[in-house]
Amino acid sequence: MPLIASAGNMLIPFKTDSYNKLLMNNDEAFLMVMWSLDCPPCIKELNMLGLLYKKNPNLNLVLVSTDSVSRSSEISGFLKESGLSNLNSWIFSDESGQKLRYSIDPRWYGELPRSYFHNDEGKSRCSVSGLLETDEILAWLNINLDS
Amino acid sequence: MKTLLLISYLFITIATPGISHATHGDSGGGAASTQNSDACRNVNQLPELDCASAPDSVFADNGRLWTVWSYAGHVYVNYSDDKGRSYSKAVTVNLTAEKISARGENRPKIALNNKGGIYISWTTPLEKRFSGNVRFSYSNNNGRSFSEPVTVNDNLDITGHRFDALTVADNGNIYLAWLDKRDKLKAIKEGKKYTGAAVYYAMSDDGGKSFHANKKIIDNSCECCRVVIDTDNRDLPVIFWRNIYGKNTRDHALVNFDSANKAAEPVRISYDNWQVDACPHHGPDMSLTQSGNMHLVWFNNAEKKHGLFYKRLNKDNSSSETFSFGNYNATASHPNVLSAGNRVWLSWKEFDGKQETAWVQSSDNNGNTWSDAKIIASTLNGSDYPFLLSDKKTVYLQWKTTQEGFQMLVVDKSKER
Numbered sequence: 001m002p003l004i005a006s007a008g009n010m011l012i013p014f015k016t017d018s019y020n021k022l023l024m025n026n027d028e029a030f031l032m033v034m035w036s037l038d039c040p041p042c043i044k045e046l047n048m049l050g051l052l053y054k055k056n057p058n059l060n061l062v063l064v065s066t067d068s069v070s071r072s073s074e075i076s077g078f079l080k081e082s083g084l085s086n087l088n089s090w091i092f093s094d095e096s097g098q099k100l101r102y103s104i105d106p107r108w109y110g111e112l113p114r115s116y117f118h119n120d121e122g123k124s125r126c127s128v129s130g131l132l133e134t135d136e137i138l139a140w141l142n143i144n145l146d147s
Numbered sequence: 148m149k150t151l152l153l154i155s156y157l158f159i160t161i162a163t164p165g166i167s168h169a170t171h172g173d174s175g176g177g178a179a180s181t182q183n184s185d186a187c188r189n190v191n192q193l194p195e196l197d198c199a200s201a202p203d204s205v206f207a208d209n210g211r212l213w214t215v216w217s218y219a220g221h222v223y224v225n226y227s228d229d230k231g232r233s234y235s236k237a238v239t240v241n242l243t244a245e246k247i248s249a250r251g252e253n254r255p256k257i258a259l260n261n262k263g264g265i266y267i268s269w270t271t272p273l274e275k276r277f278s279g280n281v282r283f284s285y286s287n288n289n290g291r292s293f294s295e296p297v298t299v300n301d302n303l304d305i306t307g308h309r310f311d312a313l314t315v316a317d318n319g320n321i322y323l324a325w326l327d328k329r330d331k332l333k334a335i336k337e338g339k340k341y342t343g344a345a346v347y348y349a350m351s352d353d354g355g356k357s358f359h360a361n362k363k364i365i366d367n368s369c370e371c372c373r374v375v376i377d378t379d380n381r382d383l384p385v386i387f388w389r390n391i392y393g394k395n396t397r398d399h400a401l402v403n404f405d406s407a408n409k410a411a412e413p414v415r416i417s418y419d420n421w422q423v424d425a426c427p428h429h430g431p432d433m434s435l436t437q438s439g440n441m442h443l444v445w446f447n448n449a450e451k452k453h454g455l456f457y458k459r460l461n462k463d464n465s466s467s468e469t470f471s472f473g474n475y476n477a478t479a480s481h482p483n484v485l486s487a488g489n490r491v492w493l494s495w496k497e498f499d500g501k502q503e504t505a506w507v508q509s510s511d512n513n514g515n516t517w518s519d520a521k522i523i524a525s526t527l528n529g530s531d532y533p534f535l536l537s538d539k540k541t542v543y544l545q546w547k548t549t550q551e552g553f554q555m556l557v558v559d560k561s562k563e564r
Contacts, residue, residue: 109446
C-alpha cells in the first residue's frame with residue numbers, strides 16, 4: 001500500500017500567536033472548528049465535515065484539535081478516516097490549554113465542538129458551540145462565495 | 148522556625164518509616180513539576196506525585212492526607228502526615244499496567260471509611276473510541292497493598308463505562324456511579340436513536356469483595372462531564388450530574404436513595420436551559436452536611452444564564468435562591484464546594500489572559516450570604532482543577548500546577564468547627 005504523504009498530513013502546533021497569524025494570512029472567509037478525540041459530537045461533526053468537504057472542496061476549513069500532542073498519530077489516523085487529511089490541521093501545542101483557548105476567544109469555556117465562522121477576510125466572526133448542521137455551513141458558504 | 152521544622156521532620160521519619168523526602172510547596176513556592184522529567188521516566192524507581200496530572204486527595208480522621216494519582220499505566224497511592232509537604236513512598240494499586248483516564252474531568256478517585264479501609268476507582272479506556280471500564284481496588288491493611296483490581300460494570304460490551312465516581316458510607320457500604328453507554332449501544336444496534344449516556348451505579352456491602360448487580364438511575368445524561376457522589380447522613384448515596392433534558396438542554400439532576408440499593412426519582416436542579424449538542428467537559432460538585440442540607444455548584448453557558456452557580460437543597464426539599472459566583476469575563480470555571488456545619492466554601496479558577504488564579508469564597512450561614520471572593524494562589528503555565536478538602540481543623544485547596552507542582556494551599560484555619 002503506497003504511503004500518501006502531503007503537507008496536509010502534518011499536524012501544525014497551535015500556539016498562542018497562531019490564531020492571529022491565521023487571521024492575517026487568510027484573505028478569504030474560513031471556518032475554524034475546534035475539536036477533540038474525547039468528544040463524541042466532535043467525531044460526528046468531523047465525519048460530516050469530511051463528506052461536506054468532499055462535495056465542496058472550496059470549503060476553507062481550519063481544524064484545531066485540543067488534544068495533547070502525544071495523541072498526534074491517533075488524530076492523524078482519524079483525520080484520514082474521515083477524509084480530512086488533505087487539510088492543514090492544527091493541534092494544541094504544549095502551552096497551557098487555558099492560554100490557547102483565551103488566544104482565540106476569552107469567552108470560550110472549552111466546550112467542544114466549538115466553531116468560528118470568519119467572514120470578510122477574518123474581520124468579523126460568529127461563534128457556535130455544539131454540532132453544526134450541514135445546511136448551516138452550506139448557507140454560510142453560499143453567502144461567502146457570492147460576495 | 149528551624150527547630151520547629153526539624154522536630155516535624157523527625158516526627159515524620161519516626162512515624163512513617165519509608166517516607167520519601169520529596170517536598171511540595173504549600174504557598175505557591177514549592178518544587179517545580181517533574182512531570183515528564185527523568186525522575187518520572189526511570190522505570191527502576193517509583194514515580195513521585197509530581198509526575199501525575201490529575202490527583203485526588205482525602206483526609207483521614209487522624210489527619211493523614213491520602214492521595215491517589217496515576218502515571219504510565221499504574222495507579223499509585225501515598226500519604227502525607229504534614230499536610231502535603233512530604234509524602235510516603237507510593238504504593239502501586241494495579242500491578243499489571245493498563246490505560247488510565249487521568250485528565251480534566253477524569254481522574255482516579257480515593258475514598259476512606261472510618262475503619263481504615265482505603266478504596267480506589269478509575270476508568271480504563273478500551274481500544275474503541277469512547278469505550279472504557281470502571282475499575283475498583285481496596286486496601287484493608289492501611290495502604291500497604293491493594294486488592295487485585297476488578298471491573299465494576301457488569302456489562303462488558305466494548306462501549307462507554309466511564310467517568311466513575313466513588314464514595315463509602317459510614318456503615319461501610321461502597322457506591323460507584325458512572326456514565327454508561329450499554330443502552331445506547333443496544334439502541335444503535337436496533338436502529339434507534341439514543342441521546343447521551345445513562346447514569347448507572349453499583350453497591351458493595353461486603354467491603355468491596357463483591358458488588359450487587361449494576362442498576363440504572365436514568366437514561367440520557369450528558370456524556371462527557373464528571374459525575375459526583377457522596378453519602379448522606381442516612382448512609383445513603385446522593386448522585387449529581389449534568390443531564391440532557393428534551394432534545395439537547397444540558398441542565399443538572401440529582402438523585403437521593405430510598406434505601407441502600409434503591410434510588411428515588413431523580414430531580415432537576417438547574418433550569419439554565421443551555422441548549423447545545425456539545426461536550427462541555429465541565430461537571431458539577433456537591434457537599435452534603437450532617438444536618439441533611441446539600442450544597443451544589445455547577446457551570447452552565449446558556450446565552451441568558453451563564454457562569455458558575457450555587458444552590459442549597461434543604462432537608463425539607465425546599466431550596467435556596469441560586470447564587471452566581473466567579474467572574475464570567477475571566478473564564479471562571481470548574482467549581483468545587485465544601486461544607487462543615489453552617490460554613491460553606493466555594494472554589495474555582497479564573498484566567499485573565501496572563502495568569503490562572505484559584506479563588507475561594509465562603510459563607511458562615513449555610514450559604515445565605517457570602518464573603519468577598521479571594522485569590523488563594525496564581526500560576527503562569529497551566530493548572531489542574533482546584534479541589535477543597537478539610538482535616539476538620541483547616542480547609543485546604545489542592546491545586547496541581549505545571550510550574551509549582553502539587554500543592555495543598557491553606558484556605559481557612561481561623562475557626563474551630
